[in-house]
Amino acid sequence: MRVLVIEDNLKIARAIQRGLEEHGFAVDACHTGFEGEDLGAVEPYDVILLDLMLPDHDGIEVCRNLRRRGVKTPIIMLTALSETDEKVNGLDAGADDYITKPFEFDELLARIRAMLRRGEATESHVLKIDDLELDLYERRIKRGEMACEVSNKEFALLEYLMRNPNRVLSRVQIAEKVWDLQYEPSSNVIDVYVASLRKKIDKDHDRPLIHTVKGAGYRFGVMNAATV
Numbered sequence: 001m002r003v004l005v006i007e008d009n010l011k012i013a014r015a016i017q018r019g020l021e022e023h024g025f026a027v028d029a030c031h032t033g034f035e036g037e038d039l040g041a042v043e044p045y046d047v048i049l050l051d052l053m054l055p056d057h058d059g060i061e062v063c064r065n066l067r068r069r070g071v072k073t074p075i076i077m078l079t080a081l082s083e084t085d086e087k088v089n090g091l092d093a094g095a096d097d098y099i100t101k102p103f104e105f106d107e108l109l110a111r112i113r114a115m116l117r118r119g120e121a122t123e124s125h126v127l128k129i130d131d132l133e134l135d136l137y138e139r140r141i142k143r144g145e146m147a148c149e150v151s152n153k154e155f156a157l158l159e160y161l162m163r164n165p166n167r168v169l170s171r172v173q174i175a176e177k178v179w180d181l182q183y184e185p186s187s188n189v190i191d192v193y194v195a196s197l198r199k200k201i202d203k204d205h206d207r208p209l210i211h212t213v214k215g216a217g218y219r220f221g222v223m224n225a226a227t228v
Helices: 010-022 033-042 059-068 084-092 105-121 152-163 171-179 189-201
Strands: 002-006 026-030 047-051 075-079 097-100 126-129 132-135 140-143 210-213 217-220
Touching (some): 002 033, 010 105, 026 033, 059 084, 075 105, 097 105, 152 217, 189 210
Parallel strands (some): 002 026, 047 075
Antiparallel strands (some): 126 132, 210 217
16 A cells, blocks of 8 residues: 655655555655645555645645646645634545544554455455465455465555556566665665565465566466466
């Protein structure tokens, strides 16, 4: 799951990003309304967390502009204002929910999960390729009848691979989407995680799903004669 955090308070933004990443989310954070609006309009996020008070652009206006641009991503407003009028203005602008600062991280996490469940009718919360199933909400993985135990980062990596079946994904793409960082050619962290994930979901199976494409990256899916 990908989350965009638009929050000008660096301390709050980092705390939210760190907390969500610990729960397996891939998080992008920005600190101005204009940058957040541009990212929200072009990147496929699952949820946007939008601060009401931004230094360059009012959060309500950012929300309104995203809706005008056809962005249907659920938006949760983050506001230090508890007045009913401000909440109504945010909801009228197209926000789906709001949470008042200061808030407990567990409450924010619960609201995000509730928002994701609302979209269950239009997008399945279970990804399935061959006999591998990944449940996004219950965070469970099963290959055939066998449950697979993975770390939060491995879960996020597998989700990204399964959302892009039969595509060659470079290490740069994986680093940006799963780790939210620029890929360092000298680092082998992605290869280490892929190797660990491969042992957990491909071991003892006749049809491996994670394939190394020499010099290019990785491809996820069932290998057949047409793709060899």
